[in-house]
Amino acid sequence: MQSILTLNNLTKKFGPITAVKNLSFTIEKGNVYGILGPNGSGKSTTLGIVLNVVNKTNGSYHWFDGSDSTHNALKKVGAIIEHPNFYPYMTAVQNLALVCKIKGVPTSKIDEKLEVVGLLDRKNSKFRTFSLGMKQRLAIASALLNDPEILILDEPTNGLDPQGIHQIREIIKKIASEGTTILLASHLLDEVEKVCSHVVILRKGESLYTGTVDEMNASHGFFILQASDMGVLETELKNHAGFGKIKKEGDTLVAYLEEPMDASTLNQELQQKGIVLSHLVKRKESLEEQFLELTKNLN
Amino acid sequence: MLRLLNIELQKLRYNRSAKVISIVYFVLITFIALIASIEFPLGSVNFRVADQGIFNFPFIWHFNTYVAAILKIFLAIVIVSMMSNEYSYRTLKQNLIDGLSKKEFVLSKFITVIGFALISTLFVFIVSMILGLSFSDYNEFGIIFSDMEYLLAYFIKLVGFFAFCMFLGILVKRSAFAIGFLVVWWIVESIVYGLLKWQFFKGTDIAETISQFFPLEAMSNLIKEPMTRLGAVQSAATQLGENFTKSYDVTFLNVAIVLVWTFLFVYWSYAILKKRDL
Missing domain, CATH: 3.30.70 (Alpha-Beta Plaits)
Incomplete structure (x- = not known):
């Protein structure tokens, strides 16, 4: 198996609080992973560390075979965290064009990805006019622009209405069925159960379980x-x-x-x-x- | 390099307020030319500012760069907000996740700062050239292109000042507070200078020696005020028994101080960003 992300004893302390404690796991190509844990269990912090926005205190991690710098590796990754961040004064297309420039990919795929998330008809609307569900879908489109090796989603359905949740889940399932590796952080168990093949369970920054959902589920009963x-x-x-x-x-x-x-x-x-x-x-x-x-x- | 500039320009291009303020700034620079049209009656003669020698080469380089530098506060607003917006829109986080490194982020901002300073310098050059060619008493090639170091000083002054704004934008994260901080900093520099001058080192030049290392003071020392250099003012002063013997030159020391500050501001911006958890 080709490994995509490897964590070794990753630790993050915020002052006296340890948000992530000695966390180790490996993400392999082709699987759909879920990171489960109650609020405040260190899910977002862990993702923040591997996504280059939070500094680790101890331990190490590397993307792919570890030969490239984190920020270059991130160009092959698609990620959305907590809530969608874009420039409110730019339209959907302008925002995505900016992401293309950062990732160094051609802008030719913008329309195709907007189509995937069903935003093509709103492509020239300013980001600030979007509803939360649309913003979240735009974030997914943006994460898909580089046809990523892995798609990382942090609480993608947070704050959405049932329709929005359903839409996002359908999109995730569709992407997963095309063979893209997915890492999904959530505290919604049925969400993970429905979508993921592997889980990492966190509690107070420590890993309680790492393995397949089936094994954890004691699937034979x-x-x-x-x-x-x-x-x-x-x-x-x-x-x-x-x-x-x-x-x-x-x-x-x-x-x-x-x-x-x-x-x-x-x-x-x-x-x-x-x-x-x-x-x-x-x-x-x-x-x-x-x-x-x-x-x-x-x- | 070009990629980073391209990224930053895309962010600015669609930002209406940034665009408006930048345009106002460059229009105001060209309005220096309006000084030429100021005239008022003085007894029986018509007094025209343009005829008083302020547009003579090479003095015009000094005068125009000094006046144009006052306008830099407009661009400072654009630069502070282009930093702090990244925080308030949380797009800094997104940029990093999308694969921009923290170093590249700071560089893209600094390159833009240099770009703004370059265009401003070019504008001042063109405006001065036009004004000078229309009003100057001396139009010899050698005179026109003497004292050009004021343009260089102007460029360095802008880069230094904008780097300071960039640093404040990252440090404070809110545009209004960053501008406030800038004003507070200026007041603090003045107070410290006042204390040194009138309290601790009364009657000596030590206060000046120290204060020339302050960032804002160093920037303002780059181009000294040109008013007392004017022929009319000088002759008036001589009649009053006052004598201006100060040097108006751009000194190497001043340039060096500002360059060191510029480097520090850019480096500190990067250091803060590197240390911070977003």
């Missing part, structure tokens, strides 16, 4: 089981290849699946071994439950 002889049941489950973690929860056992298995199969297998279940439920955890679980454990 888990069983909640009860039998008359709990000891035998537990031994049996521990010896079963299909299960990973097994934990006691009150009178029941919770067994996490490592491979897909449906409830009737398990029931049949256990009965053949003489274990009769009095309680059998199969469930799937939502990302939200997982997230709350992860962040709760560390309190």
